[in-house]
Amino acid sequence: MQKKMAYSFPDEVLEQVFSFIQSDKDRNAVSLVCKSWDEIERWCRRKVFIGNCYAVSPRMVIRRFPEVRSIKLKGKPHFADFNLVPDGWGGYVLPWIAEMAGAYPWLEEIRLKRMVVTDESLELIAKSFKNFKVLVLFSCEGFSTDGLAAIAASCKNLRELDLRESEVDDLSGHWLAHFPETCTSLVSLNISCLRSDEVSFSALERLVGRCPNLRSLRLNRAVTLDKIANILRRAPQLVDFGTGYYAAELQPDVFSNLAGAFSSCKELKSLSGFWDVVPAYLPALYSICPRLTSLNLSYATIQSPDLIKLVSHCPRLQRLLVLDYVEDSGLEELASSCKDLQELRVFPSDPFGAEPNVSLTEQGLVAVSLGCPKLRSVLYFCRRMSNAALVTIAQNRPNLTRFRLCIIEPKTPDYLTLEPLDVGFGAIVEHCKDLRRLSLSGLLTDHVFEYSGTYGKKLEMLSVAFAGDSDLGLHHVLSGCESLRKLEIRDCPFGDKALLANAAKLETMRSLWMSSCAVSFGACKLLGQKMPKLNVEVIDETEPPDSRPESCPVDKLYIYRSVAGPRFDMPPFVWTMGEAVRILH
């Protein structure tokens, strides 16, 4: 017997074992064990996640993983959501689709976030992948309902079509009719982003009616309240439902029809939509409220009393998205009624108003932090904050993993002491040891960054605006936050020193965004030249950076690690710094 036998499993056995390993991190670890494991693993990797579509080229992915069935790609940096990334910057998916069309004929799933998708891409998807099942376009743009029609018509086994938050050129509601009568496979359909007032309602009804596995349906505003009952009655198995327009003249028969339809949905756990809500119709939901775990009322312009009434019927609520009309009183009610709450997002109803239009302050958040022991994720827009409140929140909820606070007026100090909010945020990073995501706001000095660097060891994503005093702040973060992957900064006095001193750190991160800071063009060039594994992109819509002295700060800077080298699809206002490529443009 050779000793070698003990070390060799047949490949098929290893493959079988590896098939139980789903997480990317674990898969990556497996591939590092030895060459043969790497080889086996790469042939059986079915799912790939690429956090930055420019970090690697499609060919490289295909070469390493020849049998992929599911791909997830992200394009533009997060600040693109707030119009900080000019149109035309990039993030095109077509090159990926084109390569995969040949290499992955059995591709089943494509999930994209912040990418530019064209009708051509959609048509190519429809044509190329015979077993295509899942298309998720999250915050994408560049396509129209024509492209959707192609998908609907060709993808015989389509299970998911999710267009959440995408910008679609809504040419005609007729695209829905392109789903053949034989299509019965839909599990999830999200068309909430479609803006036109026309939707082929009869096509929608028929589609819903013939898909017995439909679990998630999110309608758009074109679907009026009186139509909801019809839809629900055809899909009583729904788990997640997004209403359309939820306003109408109160009519008793419409109301009872609606209430009846909702009550027949015994599995319904998640609700969203609610554009233009008429409070009188909210009680139609009461029968399902006890089962609700997720409620998105972030478009619902209803006031605190109505919100309180609704929320008090939902004791199992785990996730709530709401406008600041909920006010402190609503949040206090939430804190006492919803002990299972894990995630809270409060959006501003009047983000550009100078004066507060609602009575929502730090008190609401403090109440929720006290009353909801499972609270992990917070996004909160408000107009005042205090260190005391933040310290209280931190002490109440050390289990927070995401904490995003936006005090609407930049550089607002602690309203009680007029001091910076360093200590408050410091308490958050110190107490919340598993904090992965943090957004800072208010008046902040370099100290908050020192606290973040010292305590934020698990911090993966940090968003900073109008904060800090000097390069020391940036240095603290780059040198201290060991798990940092994404850093986005705007309007802070951070310059060359910290960036250059921590250049190597940038290779361990996915990306760094800096806009309206103090990084000089010269430093960008230096970084680009010395760090070949980084793409250093300077973005300036007004004039080329080299038309000014090198010491002048660049307008926007986007640095990301890449093994694909500089990209070639940049618009005229983006320059990649680099030695070999000089100023590539």
Add this chain to the structure above:
Amino acid sequence: MELQLGLALPPPPLIPIETFDLNSYGNYETREALGTNALSWPLLKLGPADNDINNIHHHNSSSSSSSSGGGAGCKKRSFDEAPVFDEKRNVPKTLHLLLWTNQPNDEDDDPSNVLHENSSSAIFKNDGEGLVGWPPVKTWRKKVHHQIPNGGAENNRLPAVENGIGGRASKSTYVKVKMEGVPIARKIDLSVHHSFEGLTNTLMRMFGISDGNRKSFKLTYQDREGDWLLAEDVPWRTFIRSLKCLKLIRSRG
């Protein structure tokens, strides 16, 4: 007393950052170099940046959203001048909200650095449109809100007596008013007006337009869809429900 929140950048603290060595940029663990095992002071005590300086000029933060590259204010800096690491770090006791450097400050040269002013005006740069991308709400959320007149739900726009739905009166029934040729917008409380006559009277007074000159102005408004319309063309109720902001324009001919 109004606290002046126009912050100048404090002088750069004693920065114990390793110089950027082009040959060995591998070690970014400069925390070790800083000599800190823990924060040099406990969390709750504030010890802000040192006033004792090294001489590196600090670049203008260019914190305006429309940064124009700094222009003439830019100074060339050589990275050889970066400070050498110094073990000693002073920890002064007080925090100054107003810190004025003794050194010439690049910011003074940059006229576009609006954040020198009272920071409450920061949001209203760009002609009332706000800073780009601030507050950080997604575009489609902004659109939702633009369709809602100030104060939120429709019923808030009406004066309490007309409010048949019985909703709570909003805290704010103010609308922005601009006059053609005048850069500063004003705000007017709509809840105290019930007719075009009353509204126009108030506006004329507000902008100092004499009775004689009234005829040469027309009142226009922007509705929820973003269209500009003549106020006189619609009934008062329609006007009140759909208006977002007002503008007085000079009528021609």
